[in-house]
Amino acid sequence: MAVYTDISETDLRAFLAQYDVGELTSYKGIAEGVENSNFLLHTTRDPLILTLYEKRVDAGDLPFFLGLMQHLAEKGLSCPLPLPRHDGRLTGELSGRPAALISFLEGMWLRKPEAAHCGQVGRALAELHLAAQDFSIRRPNALSLDGWLDLWAKAGPRADEVQEGLQAEISDELDHLSGHWPKDLPTGVIHADLFQDNVFFLGDRLSGLIDFYFACNDMLAYDVAICLNAWCFQPDGSYNFAKGAALLAGYQSVRPLSANEQAALPILARGSALRFFLTRLYDWQTTPEGALVVKKDPLEYLRKLRFHRAIVSPSEYGLEIAS
Ligand SMILES: Nc1ncnc2c1ncn2[C@@H]1O[C@H](COP(=O)(O)OP(=O)(O)OP(=O)(O)O)[C@@H](O)[C@H]1O
Numbered sequence: 001m002a003v004y005t006d007i008s009e010t011d012l013r014a015f016l017a018q019y020d021v022g023e024l025t026s027y028k029g030i031a032e033g034v035e036n037s038n039f040l041l042h043t044t045r046d047p048l049i050l051t052l053y054e055k056r057v058d059a060g061d062l063p064f065f066l067g068l069m070q071h072l073a074e075k076g077l078s079c080p081l082p083l084p085r086h087d088g089r090l091t092g093e094l095s096g097r098p099a100a101l102i103s104f105l106e107g108m109w110l111r112k113p114e115a116a117h118c119g120q121v122g123r124a125l126a127e128l129h130l131a132a133q134d135f136s137i138r139r140p141n142a143l144s145l146d147g148w149l150d151l152w153a154k155a156g157p158r159a160d161e162v163q164e165g166l167q168a169e170i171s172d173e174l175d176h177l178s179g180h181w182p183k184d185l186p187t188g189v190i191h192a193d194l195f196q197d198n199v200f201f202l203g204d205r206l207s208g209l210i211d212f213y214f215a216c217n218d219m220l221a222y223d224v225a226i227c228l229n230a231w232c233f234q235p236d237g238s239y240n241f242a243k244g245a246a247l248l249a250g251y252q253s254v255r256p257l258s259a260n261e262q263a264a265l266p267i268l269a270r271g272s273a274l275r276f277f278l279t280r281l282y283d284w285q286t287t288p289e290g291a292l293v294v295k296k297d298p299l300e301y302l303r304k305l306r307f308h309r310a311i312v313s314p315s316e317y318g319l320e321i322a323s
């Protein structure tokens with residue numbers, strides 16, 4: 001359960017008094033997620049999500065994240081909406097943390113997605129990229145090359161405790177990515193964390209996207225690579241070609257990838273695998289013992305990284321390459 005910061009009912013009621021949301025009837029910590037503290041609130045009106053922003057969220061970035069959710073919702077994308085306080089602000093403070101109330105989105109995330117679901121995810125990702133094209137606030141990706149090097153400087157020295165040889169392997173990988181990271185691909189706002197737990201379905205239909213707290217400006221095709229990693233591998237670590245093909249076809253049905261973007265997929269997938277390996281490794285080493293959170297396995301992403309290293313052509317991902 002991701003509840004790093006606890007709240008008292010008295011403080012919560014005082015926080016809610018600044019909003020027009022009815023009376024609190026109950027609340028509980030949410031047993032999912034690893035980044036922020038989330039609570040489900042029931043009121044005499046609609047259910048709500050209360051988020052307390054934790055270590056990786058810079059309060060200065062909240063106008064970007066919350067404004068993006070408003071922008072996407074206005075464009076017809078299904079995502080939660082931040083609620084304004086009486087004074088018009090979208091954020092306040094609770095238990096010493098920046099906090100916001102957002103609307104509750106109906107749906108469930110899928111534990112065992114199939115290719116048809118991946119197709120819908122690809123489509124929704126491309127729709128997000130197009131809908132965000134005219135979003136005016138910018139936020140550079142704090143978890144690209146420089147951010148990876150920072151994380152590695154902190155986590156690298158003890159990496160061999162997790163698996164022998166990791167220090168050398170990841171240092172080499174970072175050298176390679178530094179020398180080959182694409183520079184001229186189309187950019188825009190990316191979600192940057194569109195994992196299974198951030199996509200809701202009602203039955204077999206995608207009903208909405210949540211958790212925009214890593215969103216940033218970066219290469220659009222990098223977001224596709226993140227989704228290939230998050231959605232298209234089996235629990236045994238093997239790549240599922242049918243899922244990859246469906247995800248890529250769904251994406252391209254809305255926003256076709258250019259030849260350069262297609263060619264860059266393997267390196268982008270390597271970078272994306274390394275990004276999640278590094279945050280997981282760092283969290284593995286630093287999450288306090290008592291925290292109510294399930295730590296994620298960094299080695300899952302090491303295996304994905306090794307898979308991408310062996311890719312020769314992006315067609316191996318299921319990409320239909322125009323002849
Ligand atoms: N707007 C919402 N509507 C309904 N449920 C939500 C909403 N926002 C969050 N949740 C619930 O809270 C859980 C955790 O939320 P979220 O993914 O934003 O947390 P996180 O700590 O940022 O997680 P992550 O590890 O994915 O970064 C979700 O899996 C979902 O069950």
Ligand SMILES: N[C@@H](CCO)C(=O)O
Nearest residue numbers: 034193195276280296
């Ligand atoms: N989706 C991330 C956690 C949130 O950044 C992971 O699975 O490592």
